[in-house]
Amino acid sequence: MPILYEDKHVVCDDDALTIKRYHFPLGSKRIPYADIRRVDDTPMGMLTGKLRIWGMGPAPIWFHLDMDRPGKDRCILIDRGGFMKIALTPDDHESVLALLRERAGRSRDA
Template sequence: MDDDDLLVCTDTEFVVRRYYFPLGSAKRIPYARIRSVRWVLLTPLAGGLRIWGSGDFVHWFPLDGSRPRKQVALIVALGRRVKPVVTPADPERLADRLTAHGVEVIRGAPTH
C-alpha cells in the first residue's frame, strides 16, 4: 500500500479519500477501470482554487484544503462523463505507482 493522506494505491485499487459530498466518503477505483490518467497544471481558473466539487459538471475535485497551494493535478478517465481530479502531495510518486499497476499516465498536458 502507498499512502498520501488523501490518495492510496493498494494492490488492487486506487482509493480517493474525501471524494463524495457531503460526507466525504472514499471512492474506490479498481486499476482495470482506469482508462488513463492525464497530468495537468493547476491554475486559478482551472481548478486551482476549487476545494471540493465541480465547476463544469465534468471534473470532480475531492475535498483537499491544500489544493490552492498545489501546482499539479491528475485527471482520472474512467470512460464516464465525470472525471475525478486528484491533487497528490507528490504527483511524480503517484504517477509512478499508477504506471506500475498498468495505468497509462499521460504527462505534459498543460491544461484541462
C-alpha cells in the same frame, strides 16, 4: 493488501486507488486500476481547479476535498471512460502519478 502509497488524500494498494474525502460528508471512493482508462499529469490554474476545494465547476471534473489545493500547481486527471473525470491532488504528486501509470498501464503527458 499491501499499501504501496498513502497520504491524507489517497491510498494506493495492489488492486486499486482509494480517494479519501471524495463524497459528502467524508466518504471514500475506491477505483480498481483495471477501470482506469487514462492517467494525465495536468497543470492547474486559477480558473482550472487550483481554487476548487471540493466538488465540480463548469468542467466535468470532480475534485476530492483538499484544503491545500490552492498551493498546488498540478493534478492527476483520471479518466474511467465516462462523462466525468477525477482530479487527484496527492501530497506526493510524482509518486502517485508513477504508480497509477504503472498499475493502469495507460498514460499521456499533458
